[in-house]
Amino acid sequence: xILKELNLISxxxxxxxxxxxxxxxxxxxxxxxxxxTTIHNFINGMFYGFLKPYVKRTIYLEEHSRYNPWNSxxxxxxxxFDYEDKAYRIExxxxxxxxxxxxxxxxxxxxxxxxxxxxxxxxxLQPGIHFFGFNNTVFTNTISIKQLGTETEVTLANEVxxxxxxxxxxxxxxxxxxKAINDLNNELKxxxxxxxNNKPYAMNLHNLEKLMNEKADILNYREKYEELLxxxxxxxxxxxxxxxxxxxxxxxxHKFETLEKIKIYNEAIELTNNINETERKxxxxxxxxxxxxxxxxxxxxxxxxxxxxxxxxxxxxKEIENIDIRLxxxxxxxxxxxxxxxxxxxxxxxxxxEELEEEKNKLLYNKEENQLEFLKRDYESNKSKLKKIYMxxxxxxIFTLGFLFLGIINKYLSLLLIPAIVSITYFINCSKKVKxxxxxxxxxxxxxxxxxxxxxxxxxxxxxxxxxLFNKYKVHSKLEIKKLYETLQMEVYIxxxxxxxxxxxxxxxxxxxxxxxxxxxxxxxxxxKLDNILKVNNSTSLEEFKKGLNKKNLYEDCKKDKDIKIQLxxxxxxxxxxxxxxxxxxxVKQEFSYELDxxxxxxxxxxxxxxxxxTSNLKIxxxxxxxxxxxxxxKMNRLVEVDEEIQRAENIKLQYDNKKQSIELAxxxxxxxxxxxHSQFAPxxxxxxxxxxxxxSGGKYENVKINSKLGIGVENPITKEIMxxxxxxxxxxxxxxxxxxxxxxxxxKGDSFPLILDDCFIQYDDNRLTNILKFLCEISRERxxxxxxxxxxxxxxxKKLDVKFNSIILC
Numbered sequence: 095x096i097l098k099e100l101n102l103i104s105x106x107x108x109x110x111x112x113x114x115x116x117x118x119x120x121x122x123x124x125x126x127x128x129x130x131t132t133i134h135n136f137i138n139g140m141f142y143g144f145l146k147p148y149v150k151r152t153i154y155l156e157e158h159s160r161y162n163p164w165n166s167x168x169x170x171x172x173x174x175f176d177y178e179d180k181a182y183r184i185e186x187x188x189x190x191x192x193x194x195x196x197x198x199x200x201x202x203x204x205x206x207x208x209x210x211x212x213x214x215x216x217x218x219l220q221p222g223i224h225f226f227g228f229n230n231t232v233f234t235n236t237i238s239i240k241q242l243g244t245e246t247e248v249t250l251a252n253e254v255x256x257x258x259x260x261x262x263x264x265x266x267x268x269x270x271x272x273k274a275i276n277d278l279n280n281e282l283k284x285x286x287x288x289x290x291n292n293k294p295y296a297m298n299l300h301n302l303e304k305l306m307n308e309k310a311d312i313l314n315y316r317e318k319y320e321e322l323l324x325x326x327x328x329x330x331x332x333x334x335x336x337x338x339x340x341x342x343x344x345x346x347x348h349k350f351e352t353l354e355k356i357k358i359y360n361e362a363i364e365l366t367n368n369i370n371e372t373e374r375k376x377x378x379x380x381x382x383x384x385x386x387x388x389x390x391x392x393x394x395x396x397x398x399x400x401x402x403x404x405x406x407x408x409x410x411x412k413e414i415e416n417i418d419i420r421l422x423x424x425x426x427x428x429x430x431x432x433x434x435x436x437x438x439x440x441x442x443x444x445x446x447x448e449e450l451e452e453e454k455n456k457l458l459y460n461k462e463e464n465q466l467e468f469l470k471r472d473y474e475s476n477k478s479k480l481k482k483i484y485m486x487x488x489x490x491x492i493f494t495l496g497f498l499f500l501g502i503i504n505k506y507l508s509l510l511l512i513p514a515i516v517s518i519t520y521f522i523n524c525s526k527k528v529k530x531x532x533x534x535x536x537x538x539x540x541x542x543x544x545x546x547x548x549x550x551x552x553x554x555x556x557x558x559x560x561x562x563l564f565n566k567y568k569v570h571s572k573l574e575i576k577k578l579y580e581t582l583q584m585e586v587y588i589x590x591x592x593x594x595x596x597x598x599x600x601x602x603x604x605x606x607x608x609x610x611x612x613x614x615x616x617x618x619x620x621x622x623k624l625d626n627i628l629k630v631n632n633s634t635s636l637e638e639f640k641k642g643l644n645k646k647n648l649y650e651d652c653k654k655d656k657d658i659k660i661q662l663x664x665x666x667x668x669x670x671x672x673x674x675x676x677x678x679x680x681x682v683k684q685e686f687s688y689e690l691d692x693x694x695x696x697x698x699x700x701x702x703x704x705x706x707x708x709t710s711n712l713k714i715x716x717x718x719x720x721x722x723x724x725x726x727x728x729k730m731n732r733l734v735e736v737d738e739e740i741q742r743a744e745n746i747k748l749q750y751d752n753k754k755q756s757i758e759l760a761x762x763x764x765x766x767x768x769x770x771x772h773s774q775f776a777p778x779x780x781x782x783x784x785x786x787x788x789x790x791s792g793g794k795y796e797n798v799k800i801n802s803k804l805g806i807g808v809e810n811p812i813t814k815e816i817m818x819x820x821x822x823x824x825x826x827x828x829x830x831x832x833x834x835x836x837x838x839x840x841x842x843k844g845d846s847f848p849l850i851l852d853d854c855f856i857q858y859d860d861n862r863l864t865n866i867l868k869f870l871c872e873i874s875r876e877r878x879x880x881x882x883x884x885x886x887x888x889x890x891x892x893k894k895l896d897v898k899f900n901s902i903i904l905c
Contacts, residue, residue, distance in 0.1 A: 095225065095847050096878050097137070101172040106132040106161040116900040118874045121889055122882045124904030130882040132161060134852045138238060140173040140184050141222030142230040145193065158188065174200055177225055184221050195219040226847060236839050238850045278761050285750055295750045302743040309736045312729045319726040326719045333712040340705040347698050352679075358666055359675040365663045366672065372656045379649035381632070385642045389627045393636060396624045403617045410610040417603045421596065440567070444579045447563050447572065450556050469542065473535045480528045487521040494518060783837035790829050790865045798830065806830050824857045829866070848878040855888070864891050871897045
């Protein structure tokens with residue numbers, strides 16, 4: 095089998111992720127949390143799903159929620175692979191309550207899901223069982239090895255032992271020795287024992303015992319059967335005599351009842367005529383029968399309700415009229431708008447006036463004339479100081495020239511030049527400083543004069559603006575313009591209050607109009623309802639309605655009278671009808687004349703009842719005797735059947751005994767064969783595991799012993815003792831368990847399945863890693879190798895070995 099493409103449509107962190115695999119060695123590299131284990135579990139899920147198999151209700155495995163997509167409602171994928179020279183595709187949807195798995199022929203696209211063998215009792219579709227030939231337990235412990243999972247699970251031992259035993263003996267790894275023994279034990283349990291009351295064996299024994307007891311009881315009933323035959327004959331004779339007597343008494347009662355019927359018939363005819371007369375009256379009053387007292391009451395209520403409605407409408411009209419008058423007198427919108435505009439204009443101008451006045455005060459306050467005078471004085475003082483410095487400098491220059499001339503005459507006098515030159519230097523420095531001060535003062539004076547000119551100009555502008563405002567409103571002071579502003583403000587306030595009142599009146603008018611409309615609608619509804627009630631009751635007025643109700647009362651009285659007469663007629667007739675009586679009396683002869691007083695009906699009925707009771711008692715006794723006879727007759731007939739059933743039950747017991755002995759012998763034989771077979775296949779497994787560990791351990795270990803539970807013992811290469819693997823290093827233990835898994839895979843019948851390894855070599859040093867990768871490269875000629883890793887050293891070793899491999903990097 096070769097896995098070709100993994101398409102993670104939406105699985106865990108991946109969405110539309112495609113991984114292409116090749117024959118030979120495939121290295122899937124990714125850092126931690128990059129999704130290596132997710133892809134590994136995707137392969138597992140595609141072949142076996144994430145639903146717990148072999149259970150009645152739906153139970154999801156932990157992996158189902160763990161790999162629920164992060165960013166998608168879709169949860170599924172596709173895997174394509176080659177198997178036995180054919181290309182296949184598995185499409186699986188993992189979404190809860192929408193699980194769907196399809197297996198397709200990759201070349202033709204044909205859906206071949208129905209052909210997939212899902213294993214015994216498999217309700218969840220697991221294509222892995224069909225293609226690999228084993229369940230998920232074997233898959234995850236052999237060809238698919240997860241991170242830090244090189245050690246086999248305990249539950250795998252039984253699975254693998256059965257498969258290897260069955261491959262060795264039957265060449266069919268789907269037949270389980272344990273299952274066969276378990277099935278035979280189940281058959282024994284189904285047959286049961288003497289103590290298992292609900293099982294066939296014990297039930298048959300109980301049935302046999304019951305049949306023997308029944309046979310003994312039947313033999314005891316023979317004498318009782320003959321006594322009952324004689325009693326039955328005597329009772330039948332007494333019954334015949336009592337039935338003749340009862341017939342004579344019933345004849346006399348019939349004559350008495352005929353005379354009673356004649357009397358009843360005559361009374362019924364008279365009463366029927368009275369009923370017919372009453373029905374004629376009812377027919378005349380019928381048109382008034384449907385009039386309703388409730389409707390009449392409703393008409394009265396409507397009449398009473400219309401009066402306050404009319405009063406309410408009149409009141410609304412009056413209030414609306416008063417409001418219209420008030421609104422007419424308050425219609426001053428145009429005047430209000432003019433005042434409002436004037437108010438807004440003067441309000442803005444007044445605020446502008448205050449701002450201008452404030453600006454003028456600030457300009458006056460910031461006047462800098464005094465400071466300017468001080469600067470001018472400083473300027474003149476420093477100019478005078480500079481003149482004095484120039485004068486002193488000139489004097490020292492003259493002295494210096496004089497000293498220079500004297501120095502020519504006398505060299506000692508030239509020493510006087512030094513203080514003269516120092517003094518000249520001092521005066522020059524002083525002059526520079528004074529010039530700088532004069533320049534700064536001149537600049538400040540210029541700046542302040544410029545500001546003063548601008549300030550005076552602004553003050554003039556403000557005065558002009560203030561004068562314009564006074565002229566605009568024809569006032570001469572701030573007080574006058576403020577008074578004008580406050581006057582308009584008060585007028586606008588009054589107008590706003592009038593507008594509020596106007597709005598309230600309009601709202602009230604609107605409410606009154608609505609109320610009036612509602613009252614008129616209510617009035618119209620009441621009038622329509624009144625008209626409808628009168629029409630339904632066939633009346634045009636209240637008075638006509640009232641007269642019709644009086645006739646309805648007469649109709650009801652006649653109806654009650656008729657009902658009373660009908661009840662009396664029913665009481666007289668009883669279970670008879672007039673037609674029945676007429677028919678029964680039509681054949682009575684005219685000379686038939688008995689007086690009712692001549693016959694005592696009660697006494698006659700008592701005699702009849704006594705005779706009926708006697709007859710009934712005799713029949714009950716006869717029936718009881720006959721039932722006993724029938725029961726005993728069945729018992730007598732049953733004797734032959736019981737003998738046959740006893741023989742049949744004894745035969746069944748013998749069959750069960752023979753079957754139990756056969757099953758017990760089969761179980762013993764299978765167990766003996768199973769032990770012998772383990773002795774046969776153990777050396778082969780040991781040899782294959784030994785060959786593998788020798789290659790990947792560099793020849794350090796070779797002889798390995800595997801017990802029936804897949805426990806591993808290894809031979810010490812020096813002392814030849816069998817060592818427990820717990821005494822070995824973690825890397826060596828990993829090598830041994832890998833060898834065991836590969837040995838198990840090699841012992842199983844089937845195609846060369848891929849070997850999927852998820853970071854299994856973390857504990858391997860460089861030497862061990864090189865050995866295992868050499869081994870994987872060697873077996874990659876026969877089976878595909880898929881290695882997940884978070885290290886680059888596997889690639890580096892393969893490159894050193896000059897092995898071609900398919901590199902896949904997860905981002």
